[in-house]
Amino acid sequence: MSKISVKGDLREGIKIIVNPNLNWEEIKELVKEEIKKREKFFKKSHVYLDLQGKDIGKEEWYEFQKEILEKYGIMLSKELIRLEISSANTAKIILGPIRSGRLLTSRDNLLIIGDVNSGSEVVCHKSIFVLGKVRGSIWAGYGNNEKATIFALELEPERVQIANYILDLSLIDNKNKKLGYWIYLEDGELKVNLYSGGK
Amino acid sequence: MGKAIVITSGKGGVGKTTAVANIGTGLALRGLKIVLVDTDIGLRNLDLLLGLENRIVYNLVDVIEGRCNLKQALVKDKRLNNLFLLPAAQTKEKEAVSIEQMKFLVHELKKDFDYVLIDSPAGIEHGFRTAISGADEAIVITTPEVSSVRDADRVIGLLEANGFENLSLIVNRVRFDMVRNGDMLGVEDLLEILSIELLGIIPEDENLIISVNKGEPIILNADKYRSGLAFSLVVKKLLGEEVSWEELEKSESFIEKIFKFFRG
Numbered sequence: 001m002s003k004i005s006v007k008g009d010l011r012e013g014i015k016i017i018v019n020p021n022l023n024w025e026e027i028k029e030l031v032k033e034e035i036k037k038r039e040k041f042f043k044k045s046h047v048y049l050d051l052q053g054k055d056i057g058k059e060e061w062y063e064f065q066k067e068i069l070e071k072y073g074i075m076l077s078k079e080l081i082r083l084e085i086s087s088a089n090t091a092k093i094i095l096g097p098i099r100s101g102r103l104l105t106s107r108d109n110l111l112i113i114g115d116v117n118s119g120s121e122v123v124c125h126k127s128i129f130v131l132g133k134v135r136g137s138i139w140a141g142y143g144n145n146e147k148a149t150i151f152a153l154e155l156e157p158e159r160v161q162i163a164n165y166i167l168d169l170s171l172i173d174n175k176n177k178k179l180g181y182w183i184y185l186e187d188g189e190l191k192v193n194l195y196s197g198g199k
Numbered sequence: 200m201g202k203a204i205v206i207t208s209g210k211g212g213v214g215k216t217t218a219v220a221n222i223g224t225g226l227a228l229r230g231l232k233i234v235l236v237d238t239d240i241g242l243r244n245l246d247l248l249l250g251l252e253n254r255i256v257y258n259l260v261d262v263i264e265g266r267c268n269l270k271q272a273l274v275k276d277k278r279l280n281n282l283f284l285l286p287a288a289q290t291k292e293k294e295a296v297s298i299e300q301m302k303f304l305v306h307e308l309k310k311d312f313d314y315v316l317i318d319s320p321a322g323i324e325h326g327f328r329t330a331i332s333g334a335d336e337a338i339v340i341t342t343p344e345v346s347s348v349r350d351a352d353r354v355i356g357l358l359e360a361n362g363f364e365n366l367s368l369i370v371n372r373v374r375f376d377m378v379r380n381g382d383m384l385g386v387e388d389l390l391e392i393l394s395i396e397l398l399g400i401i402p403e404d405e406n407l408i409i410s411v412n413k414g415e416p417i418i419l420n421a422d423k424y425r426s427g428l429a430f431s432l433v434v435k436k437l438l439g440e441e442v443s444w445e446e447l448e449k450s451e452s453f454i455e456k457i458f459k460f461f462r463g
Contacts, residue, residue, distance in 0.1 A: 099356030119349045
């Protein structure tokens with residue numbers, strides 16, 4: 001087994017593995033050398049030092065951690081901190097059709113499976129995805145969220161709005177039908193893009 | 200225990216009352232014991248369509264307020280012994296009947312009849328809520344016009360919110376020639392928008408106006424008039440029998456041919 005090795009992966013971040021048979025002074029030297037070599041790569045990141053079960057006194061560890069942080073701006077840790085894989089991308093799922101006279105509101109993203117019929121209103125703080133035809137009125141990014149987008153398979157709406165912008169419905173091209181429509185805000189204007197499913 | 204079906208539309212003038220009179224008569228022709236309940240208090244019409252306007256003694260509100268019992272208020276049809284009408288009051292308003300009272304009334308009627316057909320008023324207010332309260336199933340009626348379709352959609356949403364699962368659609372005043380030319384929404388378009396089951400298609404027919412004015416449901420002449428035939432198909436479908444709508448389109452084109460023949 002080599003004395004020291006460096007690994008990086010998506011789940012566990014950057015990891016320095018050391019041979020536990022070395023003594024603490026040796027380990028410190030090796031780690032410092034390694035960090036010096038790859039200073040740019042490590043910079044401002046969080047590095048996990050895998051001691052493979054070797055016990056280090058609290059005081060000693062703290063001192064070393066402080067030294068590295070001050071010298072290189074790198075935070076070492078003895079415990080593995082798993083990186084959060086984006087779990088914030090959630091949506092409320094609604095089975096349609098959304099019928100006339102219904103007001104559907106959501107603070108989260110909305111996924112509507114079915115049509116949004118004429119005379120209904122959908123208001124959402126985030127993005128709206130409609131797997132169906134929009135004949136009613138939809139408003140994404142309520143509360144001035146300009147990052148919100150709208151996706152719909154078919155679009156013959158009464159009104160479309162993102163944040164404080166109302167879509168000019170003549171921009172909707174119903175002749176060149178593709179898989180669906182994306183509506184988003186760019187440079188203070190609402191754009192409608194035909195979505196072809198990446199083809 | 201019979202079944203209570205409410206016939207409703209949201210929009211006025213699309214043919215709720217006509218449908219109730221004809222479906223009721225059609226079911227009675229099959230030998231079933233039928234009662235028609237007019238809940239359009241203040242704007243009653245069902246009596247006229249059946250030609251029973253001069254036989255009414257008591258009405259729905261009289262029953263509710265205890266001036267008579269339920270049996271006394273029922274008016275027997277002129278032609279069929281197993282068809283009855285519970286007329287609405289003309290001099291009262293919708294609020295005269297509460298939802299609980301209607302539920303109780305329909306429950307009582309279901310004990311004695313095979314089908315209780317409830318004619319709902321237009322609108323989605325108290326009158327509508329009362330009319331649907333006692334029903335087990337609902338028939339939504341619409342014409343192929345966008346305004347009527349949107350109102351039907353609204354009503355279907357309200358019915359679903361009230362726990363109705365068995366919903367079906369009658370499309371009234373269809374002109375097949377206009378549909379073919381793309382000037383009118385087709386039945387398929389309506390079913391796509393409303394996404395409920397089809398119960399029937401009634402073609403536009405001027406004979407229907409005559410039958411309404413005469414107080415004689417057109418289903419009694421199903422062999423002569425295509426709207427009468429259409430209602431008989433609705434009754435068939437309602438009783439769970441196989442129905443082909445092509446028959447209707449054929450009957451129209453046949454009549455068209457005769458017209459063309461006479462016009463030269």
